[in-house]
Amino acid sequence: xxxxxxxxxxxxxxxxxxxxxxxxxxxxxxxxxxxxxxxxxxxxxxxxxxxxxxxxxxxxxxxxxxxxxxxxxxxxxxxxxxxxxxxxxxxxxxxxxxxxxxxxxxxxxxxxxxxxx
Amino acid sequence: xxxxxxxxxxxxxxxxxxxxxxxxxxxxxxxxxxxxxxxxxxxxxxxxxxxxxxxxxxxxxxxxxxxxxxxxxxxxxxxxxxxxxxxxxxxxxxxxxxxxxxxxxxxxx
Numbered sequence: 001x002x003x004x005x006x007x008x009x010x011x012x013x014x015x016x017x018x019x020x021x022x023x024x025x026x027x028x029x030x031x032x033x034x035x036x037x038x039x040x041x042x043x044x045x046x047x048x049x050x051x052x053x054x055x056x057x058x059x060x061x062x063x064x065x066x067x068x069x070x071x072x073x074x075x076x077x078x079x080x081x082x083x084x085x086x087x088x089x090x091x092x093x094x095x096x097x098x099x100x101x102x103x104x105x106x107x108x109x110x111x112x113x114x115x116x117x
Numbered sequence: 118x119x120x121x122x123x124x125x126x127x128x129x130x131x132x133x134x135x136x137x138x139x140x141x142x143x144x145x146x147x148x149x150x151x152x153x154x155x156x157x158x159x160x161x162x163x164x165x166x167x168x169x170x171x172x173x174x175x176x177x178x179x180x181x182x183x184x185x186x187x188x189x190x191x192x193x194x195x196x197x198x199x200x201x202x203x204x205x206x207x208x209x210x211x212x213x214x215x216x217x218x219x220x221x222x223x224x225x226x
Contacts, residue, residue, distance in 0.1 A: 042121075045213045106163070110159055
């Protein structure tokens with residue numbers, strides 16, 4: 001396994017358009033996280049899944065944002081009616097959460113950079 | 118509310134000049150403190166996890182230590198390839214990580 005994969009790596013769009021990002025986690029990982037990072041800031045939590053269940057959403061995740069993980073494998077993050085303030089790096093991470101094993105490390109992908117014009 | 122503060126924001130070192138980065142935290146019940154390295158335009162790369170005060174971990178020129186209120190990332194004899202942003206994070210009780218804003222390290226030859 002080569003790690004967490006994200007697609008596309010870069011996306012430039014016009015304000016008002018919809019965009020979708022895809023994340024493929026490390027294959028044996030059951031947890032998947034989405035973070036957003038702007039220049040000079042640390043990653044900010046958006047949401048996470050355990051298998052196909054979305055367990056937590058940040059208040060940063062407005063109703064224009066929706067995330068899915070339909071079969072507990074890959075995930076998509078869709079932003080509707082994009083705004084210039086949505087310009088950021090969108091990071092996906094995965095981890096393994098077992099009944100007895102939960103070391104907590106997240107393994108990140110390379111990110112999807114969104115620019116809204 | 119869980120909070121992570123990193124200092125300094127930026128650090129410039131001469132090659133071979135050792136130094137330390139600081140991460141202070143407030144969290145209700147520490148369940149892990151994490152250090153990551155991030156290169157420009159890339160995702161964070163996991164370095165260390167520390168779980169309890171007094172714990173130390175090392176990797177090449179990096180050594181992470183933990184007290185009850187802060188963690189330090191010591192860099193011994195850094196090289197230019199150590200230049201990156203170093204991020205600290207704590208684990209929330211819902212298992213998400215809460216990150217600081219990072220320290221941007223530049224090492225000059």
